[in-house]
Amino acid sequence: MTEMENQFPIVQVMDGDGHIVDASYHLTESFIKEMYSKMLRARTLDKKSVNLQRQGRIGTYAPFEGQEAAQVGSASALEEGDWMFPTYRDHAATLTFGHSVSTIMLYWKGRVEGCVPPEGKNIFPPAVPIATQLPHATGAALAEKRKGTDRVAIAYFGDGATSEGDFHEGLNFASVFKAPVVFFNQNNGYAISVPIEKQMNSKTIAQKGLAYDMDAIRVDGNDVLAVYFETQKAIEKARNGEGPTLIEAVTWRYGAHTTADDPSKYRNQELSLEKRDKIDPLLRLERYMKKQGFWDDAWKDQVAKECDLEIEQAVEEMENFPEPDVNDLFDHVFKEPTWTIKKQKEAYLSQKRGETV
Amino acid sequence: MTEMENQFPIVQVMDGDGHIVDASYHLTESFIKEMYSKMLRARTLDKKSVNLQRQGRIGTYAPFEGQEAAQVGSASALEEGDWMFPTYRDHAATLTFGHSVSTIMLYWKGRVEGCVPPEGKNIFPPAVPIATQLPHATGAALAEKRKGTDRVAIAYFGDGATSEGDFHEGLNFASVFKAPVVFFNQNNGYAISVPIEKQMNSKTIAQKGLAYDMDAIRVDGNDVLAVYFETQKAIEKARNGEGPTLIEAVTWRYGAHTTADDPSKYRNQELSLEKRDKIDPLLRLERYMKKQGFWDDAWKDQVAKECDLEIEQAVEEMENFPEPDVNDLFDHVFKEPTWTIKKQKEAYLSQKRGETV
Amino acid sequence: MTTKAMTEVKTNKLTLVQAVTDGMRTMLSEHDDILVLGEDVGQNGGVFRATEGLVHEFGEDRIIDTPLAEAGIIGTSIGLAINGFRPIAEMQFLGFVYPAYEQIMTHASRIRSRTMSKFSVPMVIRAPYGGGIRAPEIHSDSVEALFTHMPGIKVVVPSNPYDAKGLLIAAIEDPDPVLFMEPMRSYRAFKSDVPEGKYTVEIGKAATLAEGDDVTVIAWGNMVSVAQKAVEEMTKQGVSCELLDLRTLYPLDRETIVASVKKTGRVVICHEAPETGGVGNDVMALINDEAFLYLRAPMSKVAGFDTPFPFFALEEEYLPTPSRVSHAIKEAVTF
Amino acid sequence: MTTKAMTEVKTNKLTLVQAVTDGMRTMLSEHDDILVLGEDVGQNGGVFRATEGLVHEFGEDRIIDTPLAEAGIIGTSIGLAINGFRPIAEMQFLGFVYPAYEQIMTHASRIRSRTMSKFSVPMVIRAPYGGGIRAPEIHSDSVEALFTHMPGIKVVVPSNPYDAKGLLIAAIEDPDPVLFMEPMRSYRAFKSDVPEGKYTVEIGKAATLAEGDDVTVIAWGNMVSVAQKAVEEMTKQGVSCELLDLRTLYPLDRETIVASVKKTGRVVICHEAPETGGVGNDVMALINDEAFLYLRAPMSKVAGFDTPFPFFALEEEYLPTPSRVSHAIKEAVTF
Ligand SMILES: Cc1ncc(C[n+]2csc(CCOP(=O)(O)OP(=O)(O)O)c2C)c(N)n1
Ligand SMILES: Cc1ncc(C[n+]2csc(CCOP(=O)(O)OP(=O)(O)O)c2C)c(N)n1
Numbered sequence A, B: 001m002t003e004m005e006n007q008f009p010i011v012q013v014m015d016g017d018g019h020i021v022d023a024s025y026h027l028t029e030s031f032i033k034e035m036y037s038k039m040l041r042a043r044t045l046d047k048k049s050v051n052l053q054r055q056g057r058i059g060t061y062a063p064f065e066g067q068e069a070a071q072v073g074s075a076s077a078l079e080e081g082d083w084m085f086p087t088y089r090d091h092a093a094t095l096t097f098g099h100s101v102s103t104i105m106l107y108w109k110g111r112v113e114g115c116v117p118p119e120g121k122n123i124f125p126p127a128v129p130i131a132t133q134l135p136h137a138t139g140a141a142l143a144e145k146r147k148g149t150d151r152v153a154i155a156y157f158g159d160g161a162t163s164e165g166d167f168h169e170g171l172n173f174a175s176v177f178k179a180p181v182v183f184f185n186q187n188n189g190y191a192i193s194v195p196i197e198k199q200m201n202s203k204t205i206a207q208k209g210l211a212y213d214m215d216a217i218r219v220d221g222n223d224v225l226a227v228y229f230e231t232q233k234a235i236e237k238a239r240n241g242e243g244p245t246l247i248e249a250v251t252w253r254y255g256a257h258t259t260a261d262d263p264s265k266y267r268n269q270e271l272s273l274e275k276r277d278k279i280d281p282l283l284r285l286e287r288y289m290k291k292q293g294f295w296d297d298a299w300k301d302q303v304a305k306e307c308d309l310e311i312e313q314a315v316e317e318m319e320n321f322p323e324p325d326v327n328d329l330f331d332h333v334f335k336e337p338t339w340t341i342k343k344q345k346e347a348y349l350s351q352k353r354g355e356t357v
Numbered sequence C, D: 001m002t003t004k005a006m007t008e009v010k011t012n013k014l015t016l017v018q019a020v021t022d023g024m025r026t027m028l029s030e031h032d033d034i035l036v037l038g039e040d041v042g043q044n045g046g047v048f049r050a051t052e053g054l055v056h057e058f059g060e061d062r063i064i065d066t067p068l069a070e071a072g073i074i075g076t077s078i079g080l081a082i083n084g085f086r087p088i089a090e091m092q093f094l095g096f097v098y099p100a101y102e103q104i105m106t107h108a109s110r111i112r113s114r115t116m117s118k119f120s121v122p123m124v125i126r127a128p129y130g131g132g133i134r135a136p137e138i139h140s141d142s143v144e145a146l147f148t149h150m151p152g153i154k155v156v157v158p159s160n161p162y163d164a165k166g167l168l169i170a171a172i173e174d175p176d177p178v179l180f181m182e183p184m185r186s187y188r189a190f191k192s193d194v195p196e197g198k199y200t201v202e203i204g205k206a207a208t209l210a211e212g213d214d215v216t217v218i219a220w221g222n223m224v225s226v227a228q229k230a231v232e233e234m235t236k237q238g239v240s241c242e243l244l245d246l247r248t249l250y251p252l253d254r255e256t257i258v259a260s261v262k263k264t265g266r267v268v269i270c271h272e273a274p275e276t277g278g279v280g281n282d283v284m285a286l287i288n289d290e291a292f293l294y295l296r297a298p299m300s301k302v303a304g305f306d307t308p309f310p311f312f313a314l315e316e317e318y319l320p321t322p323s324r325v326s327h328a329i330k331e332a333v334t335f
């Protein structure tokens, strides 16, 4: 282990076998079951989406299987009114924080409606240009601070994202202005095909907080309990005016970067199989629950059935969603369309109506 | 002192009074005198340039007075064939490394000729867009590595520059590819008017190296000996294939950011007076030399006279330099001008010749 | 001019940069949700003194010295803007906007459309631009075209103190992002009457500075005074020139431009930016589309060359001059 | 077409993306100073497989997976270029070039002029661009105009496999920076004969894909096949169309464009980028300058709208179609 790996040990509450290694938290059955259900719901969504893509019913999709604990654990620590700035892979987080399943699917169906959160849910559209959302989270957090609320912002981003200038600038601004923001990194080991060893010379992402005198911590990103409690602490600090935190959640993406990617080109997929066995976020919680006597197959079946049902209904909703409206192409560029846009719209629509060629 | 200030103590070889605090170096009289002369030469240039600007004989100028030790010490550690990537304030460095005085003055007279180094001197034009030169240094260093030479690159930049994304990306690339490059930061306390406390939450710049697992060190930037020896060590490491180093040279800009700036708007200039007394790079070397018996007023006067003479001659050279050639505006955009540029050039020149309106 | 009535409003003689400050001060006093962010905008009052005194009046909480990072400034401003504030972000020079280009292109200008107006970015980006003040490299870049081609942002350029304040207030009130370009060379070139208090100059409206029948001369920002001198000279020589100060580069003032060209049939456009890809071509395209049959000569441009803005010893060779504009006017009317 | 003789040269049927790979391979084998840098260009062979296999052939020292940072990629490439190498830097999509814009604008394109040719940047920036493949946001941006307006860089866009290889080799051999745009939708649309080994297609030369007398239709990249369909349809309807594939957007092929318009007197330009500020306006400006008196109708454009490129459910509404181009051709010839 390097010095930095020692300085930033991976915090666990529960190990891969479901043993509690840090007993300082009070874990109720209902809380545990809630975490499990949320993760199962997310996983069901993810698997369904991969299938929908294969069947050509949605476009390219970015799966998150394996990262449910990181996303669900962190998102569960937020409260209504807080702000979430996700990436294209953080649907378990947005789902947990309030997006509907059909909204998420619409996004991958190429529908702008997939970016619109329900009323009262401060969920920003997924950031596609890598790391651009970090300064946004800083700004939204600063806005809350200026308004005098105790709301916070959380930004999700990957290991690859740490290489972009916007990562650096977002963290520096947050630390200078003591913004109530949590930078939640999911270190899933890869940026498309590039492994973290080629992305950075450092062995941890947490140590990057040192550059800003920013609190940083490394958690086992597949341990939903560690993620939940550490995120909660960081959020609490932010709410109390103690500034930002960088959290590195060490996790693993089981599958492809997106459905357009073939991971066997750049890594041995056996590793993913091993990880499924050893550190799967759901499996290890199941192991814990079994030890605790919280587990009940009937309960699990019931939850799974509900998830399936919800997802199936969402698919239906997505597929019956009104056709895209060509007016939307023109009508949301500015609050009041400029004459240029009006003219283009009119010309296009009239040509479309009278199309004769 | 914060933890980081302890972790990165400011390395000195000689203190403000000219006492040697680290006796591990063999300091010859000729070496010391060389350092003094180079610093005096640079200071003479700087003072003259400020005057030239006041007299309207050159344009806006960025003075470096107070930073001579940092620039001369580091540049003296380079060898012919190495690469230098300076900013608009690093004329003591470029002068030491081979630029002529008149070239430097031409730059501030708005002449592109001020960017052209003498044959065989790898001095890049001053970077105006902050921090953009860091990735260049990484790239040029990688080129040497690929060619199999032992040449290195050095990039100069300020405290403010550390906030830009390019700082982060340049350092990350260098650490990932183990580029033979030295990132030489002059922490002069200010980015125009913004003090370092508003620029970053961290107390040191050196600690930013931790983000990349990059060796980093803090030196007393007004101690030419410490700067020289620490830069030399970093360069040696780079030459030996041991990768990049971040050096923070803690220094102080006595005067204005540029001749267009009024420092009294944002800081108490008394501080600069104090610093002139206590930590001036030339004065402290003089104190040391006096203690050692290396000092000799006649020698000093002789050096000063030579510097004055050289600078005066350079001013003359600058002022007698051939008038700017309008062809240069067009002829160096591409190796072969495109028809667009040819056409514009012809139209402009013929209009100029026949100008009648 | 499309401005409010000014009876009984007190006016002050201000330079363009003072009018900019006055515009910010006026709006900052009235609206707590307006913030100013940028490098050296606080204690220092900006490198051109555009924010002079504001930090003392409104405090460090609202006039915010940021770290030296343009993407950070714009990105953070976007976060503030979607969450209830109206940031005025200063780019110290337009030539330093490039590091923020991604934030503006992929977010500031798109957030409304990508969220079907759920989120919006009522932000003003202020930036001094243009040549003629013997500034170092990059400082003189005139890259309005990088923004007129960017869907979702408006581009505004005043040429005088009155318009500067009125357009800036209009930009601050605009519900969408506006790039507000400040012509450096005109910052202190002259003073003129600027009303106290709030007034606006409508975005999207050009000003007709001279009426004429023979040729339409079109300029903006620093080039207005250059064009004006040419127009004065050519008028003396008997050419009847119409002079338009565009004031807004996106969206262009279609009515005014087209009506003028229909009348004159001849067009000379003057801008600092390189000719290829410049906003001059947008103006030409508009005229081609809407007044083609009225054209009596090819449209012509007096623009920067397709070369980087030179080091300042050559800048007067690069920048359009009254004599170059006059030459183009003559060519147009004698075509 | 301005290409070398091809007698006895073996050809292979390749797609456009395969031709790109072939071009790089050809040059990499011949010249040690050529390097390939980018995100996922190594082991993965690029997200579109454009660098497939190269890392195995030329090693990790020359086919370099970089960290995820576009300014870093371009900035590092600049450092390599001024010091003896010829980097081919890949931007994974043109829409991700924005973070590198400062490095390209203030350095790659200016280093020759700011050092009076002491240093130069013989670099190629490759970037897939354009819509029509149902890609997520930003991936479909077509921002050639941000580079044609940038002095010091050339802009090249092939529309077919033959040109792709020949232009890429020409770009690599060019002593100055070249933006090489790869039309994604055409990457695998069809195969055609591509000679083995080295050949070039001259930068700055358009291709005349069809000759005709009534109207000049101008397109590039993905839009060539769209325009071609329209031309075929309109030819059937008795309109004699000349079709130009520009291939280079800076510098434009003045001779070919002007000669064609002098013949036809009518112009329809087709591009994906938003209409305002698009390269279509540069083409129009050139024609205005050099063939004004030959014009028999206003020039017309079929372009993207002044809106962000939409989410893909609406992309077919956004992208020019053969029917929109046909419509414009009809309007031009019946004007
Ligand atoms: C600015 C920018 N450059 C490149 C891309 C293409 N791209 C999409 S995802 C990705 C890898 C991101 O890796 P990481 O940050 O680790 O997140 P992960 O995909 O693993 O969740 C890349 C290079 C992009 N979206 N934006
Ligand atoms: C990208 C960019 N933004 C802004 C500026 C304007 N500017 C010039 S120098 C400077 C301050 C630089 O501070 P620092 O890095 O500490 O260097 P110093 O001037 O102290 O040597 C600023 C903001 C610039 N040149 N480039």
Ligand SMILES: [Mg+2]
Residues within 6 Å of the ligand: A158, A159, A160, A186, A187, A188, A189, A190, A191, A192
């Ligand atoms: Mg990753």
Ligand SMILES: [Mg+2]
Residues within 6 Å of the ligand: B158, B159, B160, B186, B187, B188, B189, B190, B191, B192
């Ligand atoms: Mg400084």
